[in-house]
Every structure is written in structure tokens, then in C-alpha cells.
Amino acid sequence: MSTLLEVSDVTVSFDGFRAINNLSFHIGPAEMRAIIGPNGAGKTTFMDIVTGKTKPDKGRVIWGARRLSLLGLSEARIAREGIGRKFQKPTVFEDQSVQENLLMALKNRRGPLSVLFYRPMAAHLARVAALAEEIGLADQLQRKAGELSHGQKQWLEIGMLLAQEPKLLLVDEPAAGMTPAEREHTTNILVEAAKTRAVVVVEHDMEFVRRLGCKVTVLHEGSVLAEGSLDHVTADKEVIDVYLGR
Numbered sequence: 001m002s003t004l005l006e007v008s009d010v011t012v013s014f015d016g017f018r019a020i021n022n023l024s025f026h027i028g029p030a031e032m033r034a035i036i037g038p039n040g041a042g043k044t045t046f047m048d049i050v051t052g053k054t055k056p057d058k059g060r061v062i063w064g065a066r067r068l069s070l071l072g073l074s075e076a077r078i079a080r081e082g083i084g085r086k087f088q089k090p091t092v093f094e095d096q097s098v099q100e101n102l103l104m105a106l107k108n109r110r111g112p113l114s115v116l117f118y119r120p121m122a123a124h125l126a127r128v129a130a131l132a133e134e135i136g137l138a139d140q141l142q143r144k145a146g147e148l149s150h151g152q153k154q155w156l157e158i159g160m161l162l163a164q165e166p167k168l169l170l171v172d173e174p175a176a177g178m179t180p181a182e183r184e185h186t187t188n189i190l191v192e193a194a195k196t197r198a199v200v201v202v203e204h205d206m207e208f209v210r211r212l213g214c215k216v217t218v219l220h221e222g223s224v225l226a227e228g229s230l231d232h233v234t235a236d237k238e239v240i241d242v243y244l245g246r
């Protein structure tokens with residue numbers, strides 16, 4: 001299988017403390033992956049490295065078929081290469097409608113000059129309608145984002161990221177604060193998205209991870225402790241010890 005993102009032997013220290021320690025990770029172009037691990041395992045730092053927010057002390061981060069090194073690139077450039085990140089807290093424009101939020105995300109994709117002369121065209125409205133359908137907000141297009149439930153805001157933000165057509169989507173704890181029904185819908189959105197792109201989900205909720213039905217990477221002390229199906233990793237003695245704090 002071809003590789004979209006290849007992280008090799010990456011180490012990051014903060015004041016001498018190794019938050020990431022010889023970490024290697026790779027993911028294919030249409031793959032879902034869950035990353036789990038106890039608090040402080042390095043999950044956020046890992047995403048910070050991939051998005052260019054944190055520069056590693058050593059190692060390689062290679063992107064795409066052209067095997068581009070992401071290490072020298074700015075966060076903005078990495079985003080333009082097709083890496084989108086969804087933070088835990090939704091950051092939608094509350095005073096704008098769902099449709100306006102999605103349109104804004106679409107026009108962001110088209111660069112600063114086109115934003116100046118932007119008029120929504122039929123094609124954009126059709127794309128927004130398709131995105132709204134994908135995230136389950138087709139009947140909410142005219143509602144102000146600020147009136148949506150927490151779960152709906154999260155879906156809107158996922159939709160805004162999908163509008164930019166990322167090749168890799170990094171999602172931080174999507175299930176946090178959601179009702180069971182919202183979690184189920186979120187699973188469906190992510191599973192659908194991973195059919196055409198890579199999706200990496202960092203999540204503490206094991207039931208949510210189980211429903212994603214994907215390969216799981218367990219991080220511990222900045223390294224990969226185990227990798228495989230959820231059943232495989234949760235049966236691993238080292239993983240059990242780490243989670244039980246032994």
C-alpha cells in the first residue's frame with residue numbers, strides 16, 4: 001500500500017524532557033487511524049509536528065508521492081499541502097449561518113485574491129449543499145452556527161475542513177462532550193471521510209474508537225507502544241500495564 005505520511009525516528013524535547021522519543025508512524029492515502037495513549041503520551045505533540053507547529057530535534061516527516069519533507073515548511077504551507085486539523089473546541093463563526101460558514105471555508109481554499117472578488121456561484125452553493133448533506137446539517141443551512149448544539153458545531157467544523165479537501169485530516173477528541181447519538185453520527189462522518197482521504201483521530205473514548213473499526217496506534221512516553229486492531233492492542237500486556245499505571 002502506498003504511504004501518504006511517513007514520520008521516521010522523530011524526537012522532540014522540551015527543556016530536556018523527551019515528549020516524543022524516536023517515534024515512527026505512517027498512514028496510507030485512504031485510511032482511518034486512531035491514536036490512543038494515556039495523558040502526556042505525546043498525542044498532541046505528534047499532531048503539532050505533523051502540522052508544523054512544533055519542529056522536531058531529529059527525524060523525518062515525509063509527505064505524499066513527491067516525498068516532500070514537511071520539516072522546513074511553515075504551518076500555512078503544510079495546510080495548503082492538504083493537512084487539515086480539527087481541534088477539540090469548535091471554532092465556527094457563530095453569527096454566520098451554517099451555509100455562510102461553509103461558503104467561507106470554500107473560498108478560503110481559493111486563495112486571498114479570489115476572496116476579494118468572491119460572489120457565491122451556483123457551483124459553490126451546490127458544493128455547500130453536498131457538504132451539509134455529508135455532515136448531516138442539510139436541514140440547518142440557514143441557521144446561525146451559534147444556535148447549533150455542541151455536536152452540530154463540531155460537524156460544521158468538520159464540514160469546513162472537508163470543504164478545503166484535505167488529503168489528511170487530524171481530529172482531536174471528536175467525541176468529547178457529545179451525546180451517544182451525536183457520537184454515532186460523528187463516527188459515520190469520519191468513516192465516510194476516510195474513504196477518500198487519510199483520517200487520524202486522537203481519542204480517549206474506547207467505545208468511540210471501537211466504532212471507528214480501524215487500526216489503532218498506542219503512544220506511551222512519546223513512542224509507539226503497540227499497533228493493530230483495538231482487540232489486539234487492548235490485549236497487549238504492556239498496554240494494559242500502562243493504562244493501569246503499573
Ligand SMILES: Nc1ncnc2c1ncn2[C@@H]1O[C@H](COP(=O)(O)OP(=O)(O)OP(=O)(O)O)[C@@H](O)[C@H]1O
Binds near residue numbers: 037044046
Ligand atoms: N510546550 C511544552 N513545553 C514543555 N513540555 C511540554 C510542552 N508540550 C508538551 N509537553 C509535555 O510533553 C508531554 C506530551 O504532551 P502531549 O500534550 O503531547 O500529550 P498528550 O498525549 O496529548 O496528552 P493528553 O492526553 O493529556 O492531551 C507531556 O509530558 C507534556 O507535559
